[in-house]
Amino acid sequence: MRRRIRPLTAAAAALALLAAVVAAPSPASAASGLTATFSAADNGSWYQDKYVISNPTTSAVTGWTLEFDLPAGVSMSNSYNGTVTRTGNHVTVVNAHYNGTVAAGATTEPFSFWFIATGSAAPPLNCRINGNKCDGSADRAPGTPTGLAVTGKTTRSASLQWTAATATDFPIAGYEVLRGDTVVAGVTGTTATVGGLAPNTAYTFAVRAKDARGNLSAVSATVSVTTLNPADDTTPPPAPGAPRATGKTATSATLAWTAVTDPSGIAGYDVYRGGQLATTTTGTTATVDGLTPLTTYTFTIKARDTYDNSSAPSNAVTVTTDDVVGAGKYAKVGYFVQWGIYGRQYFVKNLDTSGSAAKLTHLNYAFANLDPKNLTCLQGVTKGTTSNPQDPDQGTGAGDADADYGRPFSAAQSVDGVADTGWENLRGNFNQLKKLKAKYPDLKVLISIGGWTYSKFFSDAAATPAARAKLVSSCLDMYLKGNLPVSGNAGGPGTAAGIFDGIDLDWEWPGAEGHAGNHWGAQDKANNLALFAEFRKQMDELTRSTGKRYLLTAFTPADPAKIAAGWDISKADGTPSVFDYMDFANVQGYDFHGAGSDNSWEPNRTGHQGNLRGDAEDPYPFHFSAENAITTYTDAGVNPRQLTLGFAFYGRGWQGVTAGTLPDGTSAYGEWQSATGAAPGQFAEEAGTRGYSNLLAMVPGCTVRHDTQSVATYCFTGNGGQWWTFDDTWSIAQKSAWARTRNLLGGMIWEMSGDTTSGTLITALDTGLPAPR
Structure with a gap:
């Protein structure tokens, strides 16, 4: 794709020149x-x-x-x-x-x-x-807290209470507790417990208010307290009774237990995850956060009296966290392609107007590339791929920063109806994704790295611990922290912060052939596992500073040979699996057969591209099906709630197709029959491929038929004509019902622009994988 430069109009140029004359820049003041x-x-x-x-x-x-x-x-x-x-x-x-x-x-x-x-x-x-x-006057400090008093003490802590301060120019945001000139606690309410004190020691405390602007009040009157002497009580309280789980999410567990008493008073309860302290509370319930989805945890609770004597642990309670969408719910993951804004004229706004955004749970933005020299995430370039699908360098160094965050969109193309001026730091698809998330706050957006033409250098970037750490750090910095490279007058530190909720890895394929020229080898399987571990490690480190957990997903193959070559999925032998680090995998449920845009794939025989089951008439020496693909994962011990099944919102077609006959002498209507090559595509460079909506409109006389044996939809224009294989509402209903019986996490869509303007296919998937009522 050629970069398209937004022209500076004569009026805008004159405006900029006049502004420079009116306010000529000189050294800026901090x-x-x-x-x-x-x-x-x-x-x-x-x-x-x-x-x-x-x-x-x-x-x-x-x-x-x-x-x-x-x-x-x-x-x-x-x-x-x-x-x-x-x-x-x-x-x-x-x-x-x-x-x-x-x-x-x-x-x-x-x-x-x-x-x-x-x-x-x-x-x-x-x-x-x-x-x-605005008038230049100084802010007024908030009022001073009053009534500071000691409400409790232990051998190592003191509890304080005070009367709320009066707000002035800004609301009260919180309070700071001081010991001398040192801030020892910060709270938002009017109580605080100061820990880390020495036993049997006198302390003096004061408190001051802080408003939302950061203005501090005067310091309150002081109060003195002497911590308890542990020698005065050495008897521990009894263990808490009836520990139980009262709730859970993908990343948390809520526990409850029966209170206990002690002559000296109970200061609190300590909740342990395994042997580590997870949280402390003064009540009889607690929520432990920061857990991993679909993981089993064991918790115990200890009571602690005011002399800091700890009880024996309670009985253990075991909790298995939910999957990332929650029990009884289904994930609906859609890919939005960067280049859809060109020939397809499919914008982020179309996700809204078609009703798709309201039905999706996750949106994957495709694709980000790897820098061929630095082996890091690549952004800030606008360089198209070559038109030759067999060019080994078709995607080398390619990217479209203009589409990502540089291109101004008109009001008609914008999610909220507001046009870009062309001077914002964030424009393009990324800004529209930001607007879409504002309208649909539950929608999770992930950046997809790799894809068919951008996977060439994954093997190199994953080859060593240092290379993996470098790659992951660059991707997190660029997409999760939002530090986009400056491209023209767009980008810069933090410009994409908050847009992406995680990363989707689309390495096609570790340990096996993918696009022509891809680097790969037997070492990829172990390195792929290590790459997932590094992503999870660094993402969890980022979580500790932001408080937000980030998703890690992957696009994984249907071919059992490719799975065995590059994906360590076994959960049965006790060794780590990629599924120990990722939240879920989107399993390829399509492209089982196709002619290819240059007739290099299977030009001479038709075949279903996304059949659910095998077909007795299939003449190919290998037999793919969605059922076999999913079974390969679950037989290895993968939890089905970590798997989505891929659905195609496009069709693959052949031309010069003979009708053929079935064993009973009836017409095969082109199914599994000979052909002369790829049928004309939706775009000249994409022979053999059409979006679902385009296929229905632009291939006249293609009679739709349903193969109930293999659960596959196809259409045939007649002997010597075209034959197309695709998903429609019937096959989506059949396959989503099957996904429910297998307790899969949900479905994935490649890709959203193929649907009708009213969202026919996403509606079928949403109906087939319904939200709980």
Whole structure:
């Protein structure tokens, strides 16, 4: 694909030039120093509400963010000279590219931010510029907490309570407990327990409030406490009774138990996971977080009295965590292809308008590439693949940063109907994914790395511990932390933060042939396992700093030979499996047969591309089916709730197909019959392939038939004509019902653009894998 450069219009160019004259940049100041002045001009049926940004300092300030709240009765519509986001009545405005630098002593005029307001000329409330009051006045400190008192103590802790402070300019965000000048605890409420103290020792504490802006109150009056002497009580309390699990998720377990008593009082209960302390509570329930899906854990509870004597452990309670979507629910994983915005004219918005986004649980963005030299995740380049599918370098160094985060989309192409200006740091598909997630907050979005033409260098990147660590670190930095390389005027640190909830590995194929020119070898199987372990390790490390758990999934083969060559899936021998590290695998349920765009695959005989079961008439020397693929995994001990079955939203076709006959003498309607090559495709470079919707519309006279033996759908135009194999609502219903009987996690779709505008196929899958009622 050629990179498409957004032209700078004459008006925009003149605007940028004039802005440079009005506010010529000089060395920027680290401090804000800006103020903002509001005015409202009455235009009859509407008001021009305007903020002029001023810089009263002696140094230029680059970059400003204006925030305010619309008063009751005031509505805001079109805005100018700034990028607006809204949460209810709260408005945030980021400078435009041409008015972001305000020179010393200058203002943003004549390019100040303004908007059309209706209802009244009342000024907005709570105005802030770069976090400071718009009038330049200082924030008032919050009130001082009062009534500090000791409410309890043990040999190593002291419990405190106080009366809430009074808020001034900002709400109270929390409190800091001080021992002398040292902050020893931070809480959001009006109680705190300070631990880590020495037994039988006197301490003095005070407390101060902190508001949402970080302003601190004066320090309260002090209170003194002496911790207990452990020599005064050496008798432990009894063990807690009736431990039980009262709830669980994929990553947590909730426990309860019966309270115990002690003459000195019970200070709390300690919950142990195995032999390690997991959490502490003063009540008789606790939730242990940070667990791994589909994993069995054993917990015990100990009571602890105020002299820190611990009881014997309670009886053990065992909990197996849920899968990633929850018991009784099904995953529906759809691939969105980066290049769909071109010939297919399929945008992220189409996921919304078709109803697909509301039905999907996970969306995989395809594909990210590997840097051929650095062996890291590759972004920031716009270089298309070659048109020759047998070119060993077809995908080498390729990528489309323009489609990912550089291309401005029009209002008609945008999820929320708001057009890109072309100057935002984040545009393109990534920005649309961000908007889609805002509309569907339960939808998980993953970046898919690899694919058919981008898997060439996986073997090299996974070859050594150092190489694996380097690759994983780069991918997490780029996609989970969101630090996109600058491409044109897009990208930069943190620009993609929060878009991706995990990583989907699409190495095609470790230990086996894939695309022409791919690097592979027998060592790939062990290195693939180690790569998954490294991803899980670094993702869990990131979780400890962000508090968010990240998903790790994979696209895995249907061919038992490819599974054996590259995927350590055995759960029976006690050694690690890739499924110990990934959340689930999307098992290839299609492409069992096909002619290929260059007739290099199977041009001379038709065959089902996604049959559920085997077919007695299948003449091929190998026999693929979705059932055999899934059974290969489950027979190795893989939990079926870690498997989704792939569905094709496209068809594969042949031309010059003979009708043929079945053993009973009736017509075979082209099934398993001879052909002369790939049928014309939806696109010239993709012979033998059409999206489902395109196939129905553009192959006239193709009579749809259903093979009930193999559970496969096909259509035939007549002797000497075209024969196509694909999924439709019938086959999806049959296969999803089978998936339910096998207790699979759900289904996966390659890929979403093939569906109809009304989402015919995703609706069939959603019906076949229903949400619990």
